[in-house]
Amino acid sequence: MIDKNLIEAQNAALAGAVQDDYAALGAKLARRGVDIETLTARADAFGVAVPSWGTGTGGTRFARFPGEGEPRNIFDKLDDCGVIHALTGATPTVSLHIPWDKAPAADLKAKAQSLGLGFDAMNSNTFQDQPDQAHSYKFGSLSHTDKATRQQAIDHNLECIEIGESIGSKALTVWIGDGSNFPGQTSFTAQFDRYLDSLKAIYGGLPADWRVFSEHKMYEPAFYSTVVQDWGTNLMIAQELGPKAQCLVDLGHHAPNVNIEMIVARLVRAGKLGGFHFNDSKYGDDDLDSGTIDPFRLFLVFNELVELENTPGLDLAHMIDQSHNVTDPIESLMISAMQIERAYIQAALVDRAALEGYRASNDALMASATLRAGFQTDVEPILAMARLRKGAAVDPVATYRASGYRAKVAAVRPRVTGGGGGIV
C-alpha cells in the first residue's frame, strides 16, 4: 500500500525539526509541572475508528461528485483504511456498514489482519431499501406500523450481530431513518413504543460481551420528527433496555448552540455514554471534518472525557462519521483523526488540581484561564513524535501525496457514480 521506505525517507528529512520542537515543548511543559512523555504515551495509545463508508466520496441532497479511484467494495475500503492507519498510527479499527460491506468473514478477517486492522462497532442499515427485501422502509423500519416490516428490520440487526461476532466486533450501532414529515402523521408515543419493542428484541440477541448503541438525531431523513430526536430520548432508551445499551453522541446531531460537552458529562454520570461519532458542523448535521469549524468545542468534549476518565465502567467507542464531498477522503480522515487526537492531548495537559482549586474558591477567571491554557498549547510536537516513534508518518498528508497512492488505485478502480458509500 504505502512503501515503508518512503515513510522512513520522508520522516528522516523531518526528524531533526520534530526533535527540536519536542524538546522545546517538553521544557515548556516541565515548567508547568507536566511530563511530556506521559502525554506522548497517551497519544501513542489513542485510537479512533474509521467508518468503511467514509473512504468513499460523500454527497448532498443536490449531488455527489465521485472522486478518482474510489473503493469498489469492502476490500478496497479496507486497503484505504490501512493507508490511513499506516500513515497516522491513530486509526487501528474499521466500522462496517451492513449490507454495504457484506463479505465472507474469513476473507474480511484475513484482509484486516494483513493491514494491521481490527473491527469496531457494526452498523445496521434500515434507512434504505435493498433490492431483494420484502417490505419497504419508506415509512419507517423498527417503528413501522406494520409488524412484518418491523420484524424484517429486527432480523437485519440480528444478522449484523451475527456477522460482527464472526469478525471480532463487540458492538452494534442501530441506524434508523424513522420519524415523520408532517405534524399528525404519526403518534409520537405509539411510534416510540414500537421502536422500543423492536430494540428489546435486538437487545435479546446480544452476546454477553456485546453492547448496543443508539444515536440521537434531531432531523433528517425525517424532517418534522425523528424517533430518537435528542439525548433525553436516547437516555430513556438505554435505561429501559438495560446495562448493555448505551448512547452514542454524534457531534452533528444537535441544534445549534447546544452545550454538547454538558450532555457528555450527564451521560457519563448516568453510566450511559457509549461513544462518539466525530465530525463538525456550522449549521446542522453538516458532517464536516472534525475540528474544522469549532475546535474549541471538540476540546471541551475531550475535557469532560479526561476529567471523568476514571469513572468505573467507562469504555468509549470513538468513530469518525463525516461526509467528504470535496476532498480526498483519505486525506480528510487522516487530518480528522489527528484533530481528534490533538483535542484529547490538549485536554490531557490541563492542570486538573489547579482547576479544582479555582473552582473551590470560585475564581471563575482563573478556572477559565487554566482550562484554556490546554487549548492554547500547540501539542503538534507530541503528536508528531508519537507518529515518528511508531513508524507512522510525521506529515501524513505530504507522505500520502508523495506515495501516488490515489493515482495507483485510480488505475484499477473505475469511477463509479452510484454505490452505497459516502452519504451519511
Ligand SMILES: [Mn+2]
Ligand atoms: Mn453518526
